[in-house]
Amino acid sequence: MNNDKLVSARILVIDDDINMMDVLSVVLRRYGHFVKTYTEPLSAIEELRKNNYDILIVNYLMTPVNGDKIVETVREFNKEIYIILMSIHKDLAPSIEVMQKLDIQAYYEKSNRFDNLIMLIQGGIKYIEQINKIKNMNSKLEHYLVDFAKILLQTVGAKDHYTEEHSRRVTMFADIFSKYLKLSSRQISDLQIAAAFHDIGKIGIPDNILLKTTRLTDDEYQVIKTHPTIAANIFSVSDIYKDIYPIMYYHHERYDGKGYPTGIKGKQIPLLARILSICDCFDAIVSKRTYKEGASIEFALSEIEKNTGTQFDPELAPKFIEMVNNNIDYIEKIFKEF
Ligand SMILES: [Fe+2]
Ligand SMILES: [Fe+2]
Structure with missing residues (x-):
């Protein structure tokens, strides 16, 4: 019909x-x-x-x-x-x-x-x-949501082009990694949305800090560190995204508890936030910034390996490395094209 x-x-x-x-x-x-x-x-x-x-x-x-x-x-x-x-x-x-x-x-x-x-x-x-x-209504609603998400991403991009591109790549890594881990379709889509908007809180960071082309001072870094809280606040107003904002809120937590904003550790950190954290750091190491050259994929993987069990989940990090090595052509293509 x-x-x-x-x-x-x-x-x-x-x-x-x-x-x-x-x-x-x-x-x-x-x-x-x-x-x-x-x-x-x-x-x-x-x-x-x-x-x-x-x-x-x-x-x-x-x-x-x-x-x-x-x-x-x-x-x-x-x-x-x-x-x-x-x-x-x-x-x-x-x-x-x-x-x-x-x-x-x-x-x-x-x-x-x-x-x-x-x-x-x-x-x-x-x-x-x-x-x-109901199906028609749902597909219209989904269409509106996707459009809304595109507008929101463009909004971030208008202020900070790097964050927009970084978020697109992190979303792709999160997508392929969550499928590699055989997560449920609900987890895969929640992680996709969280990855696309994980740094949206940077919209609330003053331009002189966010767009600074030299290294940040300690005080400026403290301001940058508020972005997961800002992101969580933005998304917490919506009921449909109530499962998404904790993923954004905890994406800078570390497995050993030395991360921010709360310092929770190990499995206290939601699974999808632990996954996002690996994808996020992987992209941050490889991508080029005004104040640093981009590193090779090989180097990024060695950094993830070095920080397994301290910064990253000891079960997930080896799987991420394995996933990248198994899909190296696709991963290289993402860095070239986005
Ligand atoms: Fe972030
Ligand atoms: Fe990020």
């Missing part, structure tokens, strides 16, 4: 009772639905793989394969289709647990009257319409 308004549904029926299916398809077509019927489960599953259907109506007790086994296979590749399970008698129906486990939305007890089934189908169509509306 491409549009969010569904007037009729595409329905696939699997039942080994040919007579029942003939009657059923006549009734459903009369209501304007597109119907395809199968007596043989394998061909039905093949059809479901190839073409898009809204509703699957499947008989529970069949030979050689029962309806719940068919649903189990269908759910492996299609989580969205609305499923109505049929049975001759409610005593023969599967348990609620089985229905929930297989995400079967409705149960129909077979009879000569199809009113109940038609109502279940109408309910299914309404359900699908709601799901489509």
Whole structure:
């Protein structure tokens, strides 16, 4: 389904009772639905793989394969289709647990009257319409968020071009490293956002310090060190980013507790902040600044190795080094192009 308004549904029926299916398809077509019927489960599953259907109506007790086994296979590749399970008698129906486990939305007890089934189908169509509306809203919202993020990054770049480029590279390293670590998709996306904005707090640092082309004095360095707190404050006003701002807030903490702003140590530092810290320092060592030449990737990796267990997490740092060595062409390309 491409549009969010569904007037009729595409329905696939699997039942080994040919007579029942003939009657059923006549009734459903009369209501304007597109119907395809199968007596043989394998061909039905093949059809479901190839073409898009809204509703699957499947008989529970069949030979050689029962309806719940068919649903189990269908759910492996299609989580969205609305499923109505049929049975001759409610005593023969599967348990609620089985229905929930297989995400079967409705149960129909077979009879000569199809009113109940038609109502279940109408309910299914309404359900699908709601799901489509939510999906559309979510994709619009995601689009707005991505646009907003781009604007915010440009804002940082307008003040400090280095921070913008650095943040882009750190985001790419965080992305490839989090995938290398096989983190969950939620962790990967949280880390992406945190990496993109980890230095946004620099927006609150006076230009004479932030853009200074010579080395900073101790006092100036103290001011720079407030940027994780400023970043966390900026993002803490938003509810959707509540899991993100701790990653930014702790990105300069060290594993041995000698970092800032709080001095927490070891596993007290959130995992994603420990990952971000390695990606951040790696880029800071390799990239060129007005007051220092850029170092080689090899040198940056030797620095990370040297500071493993003190500055960096002893389990994550070796994996980062391994990840860079395994993807050296891609990493070099990032430094050349961004
Ligand atoms: Fe930073
Ligand atoms: Fe940074």
